Amino acid sequence: MLSPYLLGTLALVALPAFLSFGLAFTLYDGLAAPVWRGLQNFSEVFADPLFGTAVRNSLTFILLAVPLRLLGALALALLLRQRHRGTGLYRAAVYLPTVIPDVAYALAWLWIFNPIYGPLNLLLGAVGLPAPAWLAQSNTALPAIVIMSAFQIGEGFVVLLAGLQDIPQDYHQSAALDGASRWQCFRFITLPLLAPWLLLLTLRDIILSAQSTFTPAYLMTGGGPYYATLVVPLLVYEEAFDRFRFGQGAVLMLLLFVCVGLLLLLVYLTVRRWGYGDDR
Amino acid sequence: MTAKWPAGRRRLFGALVHHVVRVAVAAVFVVPLLWVLAASLRVPGLAPPRAIEWMPNPATGSNYARIFVLVPMGTFMLNSLIVVGLAIPLTIVTASWAGFAVSQLPRRLRRRLVISAVLLLMVPSTALWLTRFLLVRQLMLIDTLWALILPALMGSSPFFVLLFYWTFQRIPEELFESARLDGAGALALWRRLAMPLALPTIAAVSVLTFSLYWNDFINPLLYLKSESHYTLPVGLQMLQQMDKTNWPLLMAAAVVMAAPVVLLFLSVQRLFWPEGRLAGFPVR
Numbered sequence: 132m133l134s135p136y137l138l139g140t141l142a143l144v145a146l147p148a149f150l151s152f153g154l155a156f157t158l159y160d161g162l163a164a165p166v167w168r169g170l171q172n173f174s175e176v177f178a179d180p181l182f183g184t185a186v187r188n189s190l191t192f193i194l195l196a197v198p199l200r201l202l203g204a205l206a207l208a209l210l211l212r213q214r215h216r217g218t219g220l221y222r223a224a225v226y227l228p229t230v231i232p233d234v235a236y237a238l239a240w241l242w243i244f245n246p247i248y249g250p251l252n253l254l255l256g257a258v259g260l261p262a263p264a265w266l267a268q269s270n271t272a273l274p275a276i277v278i279m280s281a282f283q284i285g286e287g288f289v290v291l292l293a294g295l296q297d298i299p300q301d302y303h304q305s306a307a308l309d310g311a312s313r314w315q316c317f318r319f320i321t322l323p324l325l326a327p328w329l330l331l332l333t334l335r336d337i338i339l340s341a342q343s344t345f346t347p348a349y350l351m352t353g354g355g356p357y358y359a360t361l362v363v364p365l366l367v368y369e370e371a372f373d374r375f376r377f378g379q380g381a382v383l384m385l386l387l388f389v390c391v392g393l394l395l396l397l398v399y400l401t402v403r404r405w406g407y408g409d410d411r
Numbered sequence: 412m413t414a415k416w417p418a419g420r421r422r423l424f425g426a427l428v429h430h431v432v433r434v435a436v437a438a439v440f441v442v443p444l445l446w447v448l449a450a451s452l453r454v455p456g457l458a459p460p461r462a463i464e465w466m467p468n469p470a471t472g473s474n475y476a477r478i479f480v481l482v483p484m485g486t487f488m489l490n491s492l493i494v495v496g497l498a499i500p501l502t503i504v505t506a507s508w509a510g511f512a513v514s515q516l517p518r519r520l521r522r523r524l525v526i527s528a529v530l531l532l533m534v535p536s537t538a539l540w541l542t543r544f545l546l547v548r549q550l551m552l553i554d555t556l557w558a559l560i561l562p563a564l565m566g567s568s569p570f571f572v573l574l575f576y577w578t579f580q581r582i583p584e585e586l587f588e589s590a591r592l593d594g595a596g597a598l599a600l601w602r603r604l605a606m607p608l609a610l611p612t613i614a615a616v617s618v619l620t621f622s623l624y625w626n627d628f629i630n631p632l633l634y635l636k637s638e639s640h641y642t643l644p645v646g647l648q649m650l651q652q653m654d655k656t657n658w659p660l661l662m663a664a665a666v667v668m669a670a671p672v673v674l675l676f677l678s679v680q681r682l683f684w685p686e687g688r689l690a691g692f693p694v695r
Contacts, residue, residue, distance in 0.1 A: 132597060136509035136572060139565025144534060147542035154542065210433060217433070223680050224437035227444065230676040232626035234644040235665035238651060239447040242658050248459035250446040257462065282440060293685040335533055342535035346628055350648065364537040371541045372633065380541045387538045395530050 148388065154381035165378075172378040182383075184358050185366040188273060192344055192362060195277045197336045201329065204287030209317075212295045222292075229285030233346040240279040241266070241351050266352050269359035276347045276360060287332045294328040295321070327401060334398050338391050363387060451475070451662035459658075474663035478650065481660070484667070486639060487646030494556050494642060495624045498563040502620045503613060506566030510575025511601045515587075525576065528569035536629060544633055558634035559627065559642070567623060571616045578612040579605050615682045622672045643668050 155172055157165035176182050211222050228236070243251045244265040252262035265275040302320050311319070345364040348354055354361035354369075363383070371380030445465065451474055453460075453467040460467075478484050513524050536543075552558040566572045582605065590604055606613070628644040635641055641649065647664050654660065 132508035132601065133512035135505045135564055136566050139505070139562070140531065140569075142546070143543060143562060143565055144531065144539060147539040147546060150542040150545065151539075154545075207436065210436060215430075219681075219684070221433050221437040222684060223677060224441045226676070226680070226683075227673065228440055230622060230672050231444070231669045232622070232628075232644060232672060234626075234628045234647045235668040238647065238661050238665045239443065242450055242662060243443055243446060245658075248461070250443075250450075250463050253460070253463045282443065289683055289685075296685040338533045339535055342537045345537060350651070364535075367537060367541070371544075377541060377545075384538055384541055387535070391533075391535060391538055395533060398533060399526065399530060 159377040160375045189363040204284045208291035226285035228282040237350040272359045453659040455659045491642040501563035502567040506571035507575045509572040514579040531569040554636040
């Protein structure tokens with residue numbers, strides 16, 4: 132009964148990963164038979180100035196978005212952990228943007244970020260704040276994508292909510308009896324007990340940014356203006372499926388794979404010590 | 412200022428602040444979506460708004476009809492429904508089989524499989540798409556809906572396998588033992604014992620699978636060539652390319668695409684909150 136899952140994983144994950152190793156050393160356009168060309172693909176990729184741009188953009192996105200999303204999810208989980216009247220409604224509201232399909236979400240924010248009559252700038256103008264051109268301006272385009280990603284934090288929110296729920300109530304009660312302030316309770320009880328979840332969510336967010344940045348960059352900015360939102364997955368897509376340079380595409384995938392692999396090793400080390408999800 | 416108040420009133424004040432913050436935060440998440448809804452009701456061609464509109468005046472629902480005329484939205488929607496309709500049962504079967512099998516394995520092996528699923532869960536699809544594309548081409552599935560359904564054969568996501576595993580391993584072992592003594596095989600155990608006890612998980616995985624395939628943009632973008640096979644996400648992109656500035660139409664299309672997922676989510680959201688304890692949520 133395990134076999135469909137194992138075979139599927141083998142065919143759809145292991146085999147493609149293995150193939151990209153081979154492909155990275157060949158000249159291949161998807162039509163003619165691949166030709167061996169050694170390390171030439173690698174040197175071409177590294178020589179391409181767009182490669183540096185894409186890596187820098189992706190790293191900037193990670194540095195801005197991951198802490199913002201994590202802190203947002205943590206703050207929301209703390210705010211909405213106790214059940215009062217309306218909590219269910221508020222939680223649903225917070226989760227709502229996360230369930231919106233990527234394409235619809237990207238189009239929606241394209242409208243919201245519209246520099247002239249988008250609702251965001253109308254709002255900023257009404258309260259007298261400066262209204263940047265967002266996606267049309269190279270220094271605000273990437274931050275704009277970070278902002279819209281900060282609204283889709285439902286998964287982290289639920290995980291941290293569950294993590295909070297799991298901290299026994301008496302820890303806090305006995306700490307309060309000993310005269311601990313609310314901040315001390317948070318700093319010395321809640322935070323350490325949540326730490327594994329926070330670490331796991333951080334790593335997951337970093338890794339999945341290799342995937343989640345594609346749709347906004349592709350649909351909203353096309354990587355522009357002036358390559359300001361050219362992120363790594365978009366570069367992979369363009370190399371492979373626009374220019375049919377599968378070899379170079381494979382090199383990029385391989386590099387992505389190595390980075391992801393290193394991060395996954397970190398995840399593994401965390402999870403192993405901690406027995407993620409396994410019974411007791 | 413609050414420090415001078417008696418303790419009772421201070422607590423009341425604190426509760427009030429707490430409540431206001433909760434409402435404000437919830438509003439921040441919903442307001443952008445309301446803007447989109449309002450924009451979808453504007454009459455196209457009118458001068459764009461000068462101030463924020465909560466309800467356009469005059470309002471119209473005609474954009475929702477127009478998108479079905481401008482592009483074959485009906486066909487796109489049907490294709491999406493076909494994909495989702497095939498993917499959900501396939502996913503439920505393969506993911507629950509795998510989860511069930513893992514729950515019956517010896518401890519060490521089980522632990523390894525669980526950890527490997529967690530790692531697998533984090534592999535970004537972008538790291539695989541090029542070679543996966545070549546494989547799909549080799550299988551002659553380019554430009555067919557089957558290319559989109561393929562991941563269902565591995566349970567769609569290792570997360571679903573884990574969800575089923577967590578559910579099944581909470582079923583007392585004695586139940587399985589006694590059924591086994593009665594001569595039930597693995598398939599019979601799964602069908603008659605395990606699955607009926609996993610209904611909330613089946614519901615949750617169905618909804619998650621629905622949104623996974625309904626939302627999927629990257630796979631149709633890579634694999635589909637002819638318009639008659641397009642699913643909604645690529646159809647939406649097509650509409651965008653036709654007229655990039657017709658915001659009322661585009662927002663109407665976005666609402667049409669998001670509505671089923673939002674409604675499904677709202678109807679089952681209780682399952683996802685920790686108190687609801689989707690039988691066997693990852694935390695214990």
